[in-house]
Amino acid sequence: MKIYIVGSVASGKTTLAKKLSKQLAIDYFEADCIAYHQTTNGRVKRSPEEQVQEIMAIDACGEWIIEGVYRREYHCLLALSDKIIFLDTPLWVRNYRIVTRFIKQQLQLEACEYHSDIQMLQMMFKWTKDFENKRNHFETMLSTYENKLVKIKTTSIYKDLISF
Incomplete structure (x- = not known):
């Protein structure tokens, strides 16, 4: 099974990926770790070609769950995946999560891969605003994958996990 979990910032992608990874015994990967890699000089963004190479290396290993915001470099994930999960969490929930995540990071209660400031x-x-402004285009693009698309609008995604 190859699952691509996509959504806006703070939609619940990582939480769902961890839950499905455990439930299905499939490794999950954060798209941010595909886009950026850690060096002795800090986080460095990979080129679009390098990001696609990372995705292809993951794909070559078999089953996977990849979660992240949509980037043009990740378009290949739409074709490679068996299931696309679009987390369409309400805007007010995402905004609340952004603020609470920031507070937790500042209090060092939650770790992150990036510099939280x-x-x-x-x-x-x-x-988040950019996503909302481009939502129609994004949803139109996703509709071409209707046969493998699951759209989740509820904030209680962890109670009723998708059955595969």
């Missing part, structure tokens, strides 16, 4: 908080709100 006010600029990153502002970027998360910007990315």
Whole structure:
């Protein structure tokens, strides 16, 4: 099984990926770790070609769950996946999660791969707004994969996991 979990910032992608990974005994990968890699000089963004190479290396290993926001570089995941899960969590829930995540990170109650500061908080709100502005285009693109698309709007995605 190859599962691509996609959605806006703070939609619940990582939480669902962890849950499905455990339930299905399939490794999951965060798309941010495909886009960026850690070096001795800090986080460095891979080129689009390098990101596709990372995806193809993961795909060559068999089953996977990859979660993340949609990027053009990840378009191949739509074709490679057996199931696409679009987490369409309400905007107010995502905004609340962005703020609570930031507070937890500042209090060192939650770890993160990126530098958590006010600029990153502002970027998360910007990315959320950008997603909402491009929503129609995104949903139209996803509709071409209707046969393998699952759209989840509820915030209680963890109670009733998708059966495969």
